[in-house]
Amino acid sequence: MTAPPATRFTGPDVPLLADVRSCIHCGFCLPSCPTYIATGSELESPRGRLHLIGAIMDGRLEANEHVLPHLDLCLQCRACETACPSNVPFGQIMEDARAAVVASGSATRPRSWSLRMLLLRNVIARPEVLRTALAPARLATRFGLQETVRPWLRRTLGDRSAAVEAQLDALVARPFRRAGVLARPPEPRARVALLTGCVHGELTPRMHEATVRVLARLGCEVVAPPAQACCGALHAHAGDAEGARALAKRNIVAFEAAQVDAVIVNAAGCGAAMKEYAHLFRNDPDWLPRAERFADTVHDATEYVTSIEGFDRGLGPIDAVATLQDSCHLAHAQGIREAPRRILQAIPGLQIRELKTPDRCCGAAGLFSLVQPEMSHTVLEAKLDDIEATGAEVVCTSNPGCTLQIAGGIVSRGLESRAMHVLELLDESYRARR
Ligand code: SF4
Numbered sequence: 001m002t003a004p005p006a007t008r009f010t011g012p013d014v015p016l017l018a019d020v021r022s023c024i025h026c027g028f029c030l031p032s033c034p035t036y037i038a039t040g041s042e043l044e045s046p047r048g049r050l051h052l053i054g055a056i057m058d059g060r061l062e063a064n065e066h067v068l069p070h071l072d073l074c075l076q077c078r079a080c081e082t083a084c085p086s087n088v089p090f091g092q093i094m095e096d097a098r099a100a101v102v103a104s105g106s107a108t109r110p111r112s113w114s115l116r117m118l119l120l121r122n123v124i125a126r127p128e129v130l131r132t133a134l135a136p137a138r139l140a141t142r143f144g145l146q147e148t149v150r151p152w153l154r155r156t157l158g159d160r161s162a163a164v165e166a167q168l169d170a171l172v173a174r175p176f177r178r179a180g181v182l183a184r185p186p187e188p189r190a191r192v193a194l195l196t197g198c199v200h201g202e203l204t205p206r207m208h209e210a211t212v213r214v215l216a217r218l219g220c221e222v223v224a225p226p227a228q229a230c231c232g233a234l235h236a237h238a239g240d241a242e243g244a245r246a247l248a249k250r251n252i253v254a255f256e257a258a259q260v261d262a263v264i265v266n267a268a269g270c271g272a273a274m275k276e277y278a279h280l281f282r283n284d285p286d287w288l289p290r291a292e293r294f295a296d297t298v299h300d301a302t303e304y305v306t307s308i309e310g311f312d313r314g315l316g317p318i319d320a321v322a323t324l325q326d327s328c329h330l331a332h333a334q335g336i337r338e339a340p341r342r343i344l345q346a347i348p349g350l351q352i353r354e355l356k357t358p359d360r361c362c363g364a365a366g367l368f369s370l371v372q373p374e375m376s377h378t379v380l381e382a383k384l385d386d387i388e389a390t391g392a393e394v395v396c397t398s399n400p401g402c403t404l405q406i407a408g409g410i411v412s413r414g415l416e417s418r419a420m421h422v423l424e425l426l427d428e429s430y431r432a433r434r
């Protein structure tokens with residue numbers, strides 16, 4: 001007899017009931033939730049999702065095809081955490097809930113979960129596969145064929161095409177695949193390691209190049225341990241806790257061996273995940289202390305740069321109007337809002353116009369734009385309206401995924417803007433002084 005599909009949360013990563021019950025149902029989080037704003041449905045709100053998770057844990061509800069799509073549509077942007085007066089750790093609850101569904105082997109998981117797992121295990125965590133998969137598109141861009149490919153992509157992929165088109169443009173740049181010592185200024189003030197990540201070097205290489213130049217200019221020796229791996233954030237978000245733990249262990253070992261003063265991360269999503277490695281190892285007394293020690297060495301690139309006295313000296317002018325998209329995992333997960341603004345404010349000639357909702361998600365959310373293209377598109381459109389209203393020529397972010405998503409939106413809407421990491425603009429400003 002075939003076993004019935006599992007419909008209860010199981011495995012080592014089930015959410016803590018006390019955390020779920022810390023929700024006091026006040027609803028303060030609703031106006032900041034992009035999926036609630038888009039649908040007006042309580043089931044697509046933080047409070048609604050917590051109610052569903054709590055009911056599954058109490059055995060009042062099954063984790064079936066009627067319930068799981070509401071968990072799946074969550075961007076995991078964590079805007080609800082910022083709004084919550086009760087400090088509900090929503091991001092961890094959602095990651096654990098998804099991990100518990102994966103562990104249960106539920107046959108009723110939405111199709112998008114299988115697509116996500118396939119990409120995570122076979123492409124994202126394996127740089128050689130990612131490079132091979134991107135090779136034909138990279139070749140096409142080298143011959144200037146992206147304009148020929150674009151209409152076909154729009155016909156074939158519909159809403160998904162913006163995300164893929166942005167990556168076509170990104171492939172024009174030479175990939176960043178360097179490891180070992182990246183920069184060694186005379187008498188360095190610190191030795192730091194750069195997380196090179198999974199897709200970043202392939203799709204946003206200029207971000208890494210700019211980060212290395214900025215750190216070297218500020219007197220840091222920069223290394224990239226060759227044994228490092230993908231940070232595992234996307235795996236954790238998708239409920240692949242085992243995959244995330246395996247990658248986290250590789251990184252802890254690799255960065256410990258590098259003996260650096262700090263680990264620098266220019267991708268807010270990766271930085272947030274690495275600062276929270278301890279949560280992945282909460283049931284593992286052997287790895288927990290190492291994960292905690294490691295997390296203390298992790299710094300977002302903007303956070304680290306602004307901690308260096310004199311970072312704001314020697315800057316050249318950039319005459320442009322700029323705005324800042326607070327990447328969700330920088331603002332909501334890491335609580336960093338001032339550092340990117342301090343950098344932009346230091347650049348002479350730069351006019352900064354704030355977005356109406358700078359800390360609302362852009363719809364990139366890791367693999368969300370690929371697995372939930374309609375909601376991703378809806379959320380992006382609202383972001384583009386906000387950007388367009390500022391008249392910004394430069395849209396700064398602190399995360400490669402946001403940069404690609406916004407760059408794709410800029411192309412499809414025909415805006416006269418460019419999207420880049422805050423450190424890329426800082427690097428431009430240093431170079432403008434020469
Ligand atoms: S993480 Fe974002 S999308 Fe998910 S419930 Fe919270 S605010 Fe809404």
Ligand code: SF4
Nearest residue numbers: 023024026027029084
């Ligand atoms: S703001 Fe916090 S406590 Fe209030 S409903 Fe949302 S998650 Fe629950």
